[in-house]
Amino acid sequence: MPAAIAGRHGGLAPMLTTQGLTKRFGAVTVLEAIDFELSAGEVHALFGANGAGKSTLSRLIAGHLQPNAGRMLLAGDPCRFRSPREALEAGIAMVMQETSLAPDLPVFENVFLPRYGGAGRCRFADMRRRTVELLEQLGVAAEIDPQARTGDLAAAHRQLVEIARALALNARVIIFDEPTTSLSPAETARLFAVMDRLRAEGCAMVFVSHRLEELFAITDRVTVLRDGKVAARGIPTADLTQGELIRLMIGRDLEPVRRDPSREIAPSGPPLLQVERLRAGPLLRDMSFTLRRGEILGLGGLVGAGRSETLEAIFGLRALQDGSIRLRGEPFRPRRPLDAIRAGFGYLAEDRRAQSILPDLSVRENLLVAALSAQRSPLIRYQRFRRRAAELAARLDLPPHRLDDDSMSSFSGGMQQKILLMRWLLLEPAILLLDEPTKGIDVGARAAIYALLRAVAAEGVAVLVVSSDFQELIDLCNRIVPVSDGRSIGSVPAELLDEEKLLMLAAPRSSMAAQRAWIDRMAAEHGAAGFWAIVERDVLICLAASPNAQDALGFSSGAVCPIAQSRVPRALGRADARGTIVEADGTATCLLGVRNARGHDLGVIGLSLAAGVSPARLAALRAEIAEAVAGQDNESILLTL
Template sequence: MAETMKDITSPRRPDGPGSGADRPAVEMSGIYKSFSGVPVLQGVDFEVRAGEVHALAGGNGAGKSTLMKILQGVYSMDAGEIRIDGEPARLSSIHDARAAGVGMVFQEFSLVPTLTVAQNVFLAAEPMGRLGMINDREAVRRTREVFAGMHVEVDVTARVQDLSTAYWQLTEIAKALAQDARILIMDEPTASLAKHETEALFELVERLKARGIAIIYISHRMEEVYRIADRITILRDGGRLFTKSLKEVTREEIVEGIVGQKIEGELEYKERAPRGTREVLLEAQGLNAGRRVRDVSFQLHKGEILGLAGLMGSGRTELARILFGIDKLDSGEVRLHGRRVDLGNPRDAAAVGIALIPEDRREQGLVLDHSVRDNLLLPLLSRLKAGPLISDRRGNELARSLIQRFSVKVANMAKPVRVLSGGNQQKVVIAKWLGTEPEVLVMDEPTAGVDIGTKSEILDMIRNLADEGKGVIVISSEYPELLAVSDRVVVIKDGAVLTVLDRGDIPDEESLQLAVQGV
């Protein structure tokens, strides 16, 4: 690496002829791409200037990630031209893109969990010693510099699998920055970050801009786009809808451009039946599990949406895993309809009518190389038996009905689920567990990484499930969404219940943030 991380993040404008924010760092012209005959990109033009943050937006399946993976050398384009710093670029591999100064922070993690943070940051670019051996000490030193430049504290000698999801994302960012990228693609970089970590990332982005690095920022979070971006390009159905300065476009125009129609009221709370009229469906009493869940008690009523709020690492996800039988209880009990239930494993939980939509759909919710059909049917195989065999006919009928019911966009359900957009992958995870007809549905970050249209669909789905009499527990770091659906909010801190608030007692997002912080 030509420069240390301190050099990379220090404010410095590019110098020399033709430098500055008006100089195109990347120009992509007439880009076409199809998969198995299905067009994904159809003549897309896109450019980003040096020293600019250019937001790239669009609905799930619009072609954003595909366009960026072409720029990263992961996919080859069928037609079109790419120019970097004014020169034609042939990007046939990630190595070609890296040599051209392109780095990408993927929405789906590309880390090796069993390696350390430092080993991941310099994977395939390890510093070498005099005898041709990998210099781990130098990798550790450089990685510490990278994180110091990001203003993030992390044990760079720790294995990635032992860290929280937030640090996985930060390691992805550090990995890209360590390659001395002049063009940095960030695909939903804050999806797993806490508020203070997001602020640190934004400060880093500003320093990178000042040095003339071009940043392509993919995000479904409008407040982030307006906070950090200079211009925005919206893709729809594989084509470019428009490119505009953020100063010239309203939030409503962006949303309508992404979705194709106006969406009103998706984040407004809708009054529901008083809790006192509903029976207690599920009750947790004195749950303890390691350090992350400490003496947690709460009730979930039939037809109620119960929000779980807390900072990252507060114990929200661990509580969800306990309710689905993944993690074991040290003490305490869970009651369903007043009767104690044994949640020794996920099969036990599913048998009594509890389902979990996990935090990470790709790692925990899907078998990526299996078909959409097979993923949908995994929890439902017992229903498809015809004697000792599985009925393909029944399976196909059930899979088609779930695809239709949950509006999963897929041309062929025999295709691997990994080729679907993030939003449609999330719909598959939700559909397969709702196909089991659970009484209690636990949803951990159900709208993470999905576009605003799919987000609206999922929030309406949650409301409809509660209206049908199901109990829904929603964990979300997106407080506006949590407030839009929750009848009550349980605030968790350091593994314990800090307070339980009725929705009517939470006037706004700021009040919930203060409650989460214990103020």
């Protein structure tokens, strides 16, 4: 394959150009002769494996690093930035993969922190007002208090504050370095809407991401880096397939990472971990689930739903206010992480820089820190750890000589994540708690991590996964527990879900308030039991139900159960039909389809009436339901019949 494949692109003025850009750290060349062109009004993807040089190139453009050779042109004029402030003053902003916020400052000051030290006065009232406007653009004004201490925010919310900072600068070039790693599909969609608006205004954007579906959804062109060199330059995204992009990245085809349920052995035996009615305020309100040996269980929800807080409570990082945890059938209440580690838990935190990496220690010392803390004996078996580390490095495609590095600071985010996963696997844990395990990971490394997690699960390890990538949960997990507003909503086999259905289950209950109120009102007015449900194969997933549904139908809001256990199995068995379905006992159910604005099937709304209702009344009722549903106006869930 030639060193660079030039793509077709025209009609847009170059905003930023690099010519022969080269960067060396000591004797190691990390970027070599990079030619790159970014046009006004486009989103240009930088794609490549971990360590390919994407973040280094981004930092060179943004003034965080200085090149050893080559030059840059901004709007046709030569430029050389000696600091990030010079780049900011020239109109270049960067959204970092690892946030660069000041944790002790409030959100609004972090958003406008680049203005400090510049010309003019900073008025707090104006900064707070503008911060609210920016958070509204990102759809999180109700979730993030502009005056909150930034260090107290969840990692995903800090990422959104970082994005708001870039927007506040009104920059003409914005580099997004893995901006969606902690964001849910809904939050990512809101970010993309903002990027579409910026593109229309002529802003030039660089987008770095390992998620192929995002590249194809938002970018205009793609430049691929491999081993610090350009493997493909400026190819229109529309001219590529996912397979071609992966081949350009790693030079070969990649085995599919999607799970095959038909080849898996279903976890069995008694629960290894039982979580019941867990509460640890303010975000974790009512969490219940079970986890068995050899099972991979996912917690699927949006930012602030209580997913990370659940893992922290189980690992002893968060004090419990109510509920119980049982480990191997016995009560378990860790007072500190060491209690959990010695009980057989491993925990991979979401924010690796703040919660996991010890930058002053070597790679091997970072690897051994958990294993050494778990030991009760003063005898340290270094040779055993060394052999196990070499084995894990091979399984994760990590060069074994990198384990001897003096620091992890030179590692890419993906390589750091592999080291941290190895840290816990060295303990040979019974239960792995993983919070965003593939954050900042390229598709090749992700496949290696998936394969390793499936292998350790096959050996009997129980795995509990939190991920904002809903497709990852579906591909990786046996079961998924949707989490909304700090509460668990049943447990669903992963093969019954897609991203749309999981998003509906995990949506904040407040976002369904209008639909729930409508179902309750219609049920009360007509003496019926109402529900909104998804039916997959023979399983019912109830999104909302009237208060009397449990008694009348045998299920309530949030229920996940076989349709045969309900009192309207005929109706649910024909959920793809429209009209009135009558049960053996005479109960009649009016069914209507639900679809969103993009035409995706969102299940059915049903209203069930007791036996003896006349056909004329049923027909009139169905017409009234259809008229009422068609009149609903909700941007997130459009009900069309």
